[in-house]
Amino acid sequence: MNIYDVSKKANVSIATVSRVLNGNPNVSDKTRAKVLAVMEQLGYTPNVFARGLGLNTMRTIGIMCSDSSDLYLANAIYYLERDLRSNGYDAILCCTGYELETKQKYFDLLCSKRVDAIILAGSKFVEMKPRDNTYILDAAAKIPIMLVNGYLEGENIYSTVCDDQAAVYQAASRLIQSGHKKLLYVYTSTSYSGSNKLQGFKNALADAGLPLLPEYIRQCRKDITAAKELFFSLKKEGLEFDAVIASDDSLAAGAVKYANTAGISIPEELSIVGYNNSILSLCSDPELTSIDSKVEALCTTTVNTLMGVFSGGNVPSRTTIAADLIKRETTNF
Amino acid sequence: MNIYDVSKKANVSIATVSRVLNGNPNVSDKTRAKVLAVMEQLGYTPNVFARGLGLNTMRTIGIMCSDSSDLYLANAIYYLERDLRSNGYDAILCCTGYELETKQKYFDLLCSKRVDAIILAGSKFVEMKPRDNTYILDAAAKIPIMLVNGYLEGENIYSTVCDDQAAVYQAASRLIQSGHKKLLYVYTSTSYSGSNKLQGFKNALADAGLPLLPEYIRQCRKDITAAKELFFSLKKEGLEFDAVIASDDSLAAGAVKYANTAGISIPEELSIVGYNNSILSLCSDPELTSIDSKVEALCTTTVNTLMGVFSGGNVPSRTTIAADLIKRETTNF
DNA sequence: GCAATCAATGTAAGTGCTTACAATTATTCT
DNA sequence: AGAATAATTGTAAGCACTTACATTGATTGC
Numbered sequence: 001m002n003i004y005d006v007s008k009k010a011n012v013s014i015a016t017v018s019r020v021l022n023g024n025p026n027v028s029d030k031t032r033a034k035v036l037a038v039m040e041q042l043g044y045t046p047n048v049f050a051r052g053l054g055l056n057t058m059r060t061i062g063i064m065c066s067d068s069s070d071l072y073l074a075n076a077i078y079y080l081e082r083d084l085r086s087n088g089y090d091a092i093l094c095c096t097g098y099e100l101e102t103k104q105k106y107f108d109l110l111c112s113k114r115v116d117a118i119i120l121a122g123s124k125f126v127e128m129k130p131r132d133n134t135y136i137l138d139a140a141a142k143i144p145i146m147l148v149n150g151y152l153e154g155e156n157i158y159s160t161v162c163d164d165q166a167a168v169y170q171a172a173s174r175l176i177q178s179g180h181k182k183l184l185y186v187y188t189s190t191s192y193s194g195s196n197k198l199q200g201f202k203n204a205l206a207d208a209g210l211p212l213l214p215e216y217i218r219q220c221r222k223d224i225t226a227a228k229e230l231f232f233s234l235k236k237e238g239l240e241f242d243a244v245i246a247s248d249d250s251l252a253a254g255a256v257k258y259a260n261t262a263g264i265s266i267p268e269e270l271s272i273v274g275y276n277n278s279i280l281s282l283c284s285d286p287e288l289t290s291i292d293s294k295v296e297a298l299c300t301t302t303v304n305t306l307m308g309v310f311s312g313g314n315v316p317s318r319t320t321i322a323a324d325l326i327k328r329e330t331t332n333f
Numbered sequence: 334m335n336i337y338d339v340s341k342k343a344n345v346s347i348a349t350v351s352r353v354l355n356g357n358p359n360v361s362d363k364t365r366a367k368v369l370a371v372m373e374q375l376g377y378t379p380n381v382f383a384r385g386l387g388l389n390t391m392r393t394i395g396i397m398c399s400d401s402s403d404l405y406l407a408n409a410i411y412y413l414e415r416d417l418r419s420n421g422y423d424a425i426l427c428c429t430g431y432e433l434e435t436k437q438k439y440f441d442l443l444c445s446k447r448v449d450a451i452i453l454a455g456s457k458f459v460e461m462k463p464r465d466n467t468y469i470l471d472a473a474a475k476i477p478i479m480l481v482n483g484y485l486e487g488e489n490i491y492s493t494v495c496d497d498q499a500a501v502y503q504a505a506s507r508l509i510q511s512g513h514k515k516l517l518y519v520y521t522s523t524s525y526s527g528s529n530k531l532q533g534f535k536n537a538l539a540d541a542g543l544p545l546l547p548e549y550i551r552q553c554r555k556d557i558t559a560a561k562e563l564f565f566s567l568k569k570e571g572l573e574f575d576a577v578i579a580s581d582d583s584l585a586a587g588a589v590k591y592a593n594t595a596g597i598s599i600p601e602e603l604s605i606v607g608y609n610n611s612i613l614s615l616c617s618d619p620e621l622t623s624i625d626s627k628v629e630a631l632c633t634t635t636v637n638t639l640m641g642v643f644s645g646g647n648v649p650s651r652t653t654i655a656a657d658l659i660k661r662e663t664t665n666f
Numbered sequence: 667g668c669a670a671t672c673a674a675t676g677t678a679a680g681t682g683c684t685t686a687c688a689a690t691t692a693t694t695c696t
Numbered sequence: 697a698g699a700a701t702a703a704t705t706g707t708a709a710g711c712a713c714t715t716a717c718a719t720t721g722a723t724t725g726c
Binding site: 045046047048049050051052053056058060063067068069070071074075077078081082085090091092093094095109111112113114224225250253256257260261279280282283284285 | 378379380381382383384385386389391393396400401402403404407408410411414415418423424425426427428439442444445446447557558583586589590593594612613615616617618
Binding site for chain 4: 345346347348349352359360361364383385386387388389
């Protein structure tokens with residue numbers, strides 16, 4: 001069953017069938033209707049390979065993420081796929097893990113699959129050393145590269161980022177305004193968004209005239225139990241803190257567990273602000289005040305931008321979206 | 334840059350180049366090395382479209398799930414993609430939502446994309462009414478259909494399921510053995526695995542000679558807060574229960590929150606068993622005893638089975654994997 | 667009424683690969 | 697050495713589509 005069968009049955013040439021297939025306007029309404037009817041009758045589906053060969057596109061976008069089971073990324077994937085599909089594109093998923101080498105390998109793989117663009121979901125793709133990003137720049141020479149919550153400068157590279165810095169600044173400022181003096185900042189990684197968040201924290205302290213003490217900035221892996229233990233050990237080493245801002249809800253959830261088992265009341269004795277407004281913020285008890293990083297808006301904007309790129313429009317290479325501070329039970333502002 | 338460029342530069346025919354590309358053994362080591370060297374030198378990548386046209390396969394598998402941001406499915410997607418990729422296959426993701434019509438539409442779409450198989454992740458794809466599954470059976474006439482944690486009988490349809498019934502049976506029996514008399518079962522949906530879980534619960538009660546009271550079997554949507562409220566309202570209507578078995582961790586997490594705020598001690602006064610061993614079981618305080626439904630094993634088996642189907646092996650149409658009962662703080666057995 | 671224009675359709679040459687079959691070269695056997 | 701056989705390699709015909717260009721037929725202007 002191919003285009004010849006249709007053309008024969010409809011008494012037209014294959015070119016006409018192809019035109020109908022591609023919505024070419026140079027077909028009379030009568031023949032178009034006839035061809036469509038035959039296609040329907042025969043249950044004809046065009047062969048995507050032959051089509052791809054001719055058009056050199058498969059209407060498929062590669063989505064790369066480090067780990068689709070991460071709460072944040074799982075959401076991003078959902079929204080990206082949804083919005084791509086509503087624009088008539090498929091999504092090939094590629095979970096790369098965290099090794100630079102693997103990322104590069106999968107990048108090549110997606111390129112060789114002739115995807116029409118690659119979306120990098122999450123801030124884990126832009127490396128510190130510029131030369132480690134050359135593989136992205138190289139790919140951008142062929143197809144558009146879209147960063148969701150990451151930023152890289154370059155031709156044919158487009159970023160949509162959340163204003164993490166402003167969000168953390170706001171959260172920290174509010175905590176300071178409501179009387180907190182010893183803010184502890186815990187973070188998981190130093191990616192693009194990670195360093196922005198930290199900068200927001202530092203700026204808030206500076207603007208409020210509070211000292212910036214290195215022991216109040218701590219790293220911890222993204223793990224509730226590990227975070228809980230970290231807080232206990234900080235307590236043990238005598239560090240006093242009346243508020244915690246975490247770069248991820250899992251760390252904030254650890255803080256809640258720490259306070260609950262240590263008999264510290266939330267938010268009276270300890271205020272906690274999480275990040276990402278994930279399911280963990282609702283599972284924690286009390287529920288976490290958390291910064292919503294607007295995944296859906298980020299993804300929708302990314303896809304819209306990409307469609308703009310495809311249609312040759314003049315498109316901003318960077319879009320910033322404001323985060324939302326979701327007030328729940330772990331703060332009293 | 335195509336196969337002709339390579340053949341010219343290597344002084345061989347395109348057929349030989351193609352043979353090298355496809356690992357055909359009928360090429361002398363010398364020419365193989367020469368061709369590979371030229372490919373490397375030219376940075377040649379075969380065109381997947383042309384390849385697909387000839388081979389009629391793209392080495393791509395469609396993964397369908399209702400919602401990739403669901404904790405369980407996010408994990409499944411991760412493992413499926415990983416294992417497919419390690420077998421040289423790409424994964425096209427398709428989040429269908431819960432409408433039957435949408436599922437059918439996306440099914441057709443994936444088929445028309447000429448994927449080599451479709452994996453249905455999660456038990457939401459097999460409908461109650463057999464005629465609503467005909468679209469799956471139709472697709473199975475063309476390509477293998479793999480069900481992860483769902484079961485449907487049919488030619489070219491393969492299922493990998495978790496023994497949910499045995500798992501719930503075991504959990505309920507242990508609770509009964511350790512002195513519980515009033516077990517409450519809460520569930521979210523009546524899918525294939527949903528009804529198996531419930532059956533396990535019923536069997537455990539029956540085998541222990543406990544009465545099966547309908548008010549002890551309740552439905553609730555997959556939402557921590559909704560679950561918490563459900564327990565409060567049950568309490569209010571006077572229902573007494575000393576143990577809760579939930580078909581999902583989110584419901585169990587709701588039970589924990591209920592008990593914490595109602596001042597009911599866990600597990601002394603109330604034991605709780607969750608399902609899926611998700612991040613919620615670690616976020617809850619106390620941590621949830623939960624049934625691990627072995628997503629990774631399920632996914633790996635599914636992919637292995639699929640590879641078996643591709644290689645024409647004789648493959649079981651149904652594989653069952655045992656669940657694990659992970660003991661944590663919400664039970665004392 | 668006839669040339670000029672335009673719309674609709676058809677022809678045929680790609681697109682880059684696979685593979686059956688033919689041709690060539692190398693190896694073995696007598 | 698020469699025939700028979702085996703191992704390589706090449707030729708050419710698909711695969712199912714797109715599209716530039718050619719052709720046909722209809723419409724318009726004068």
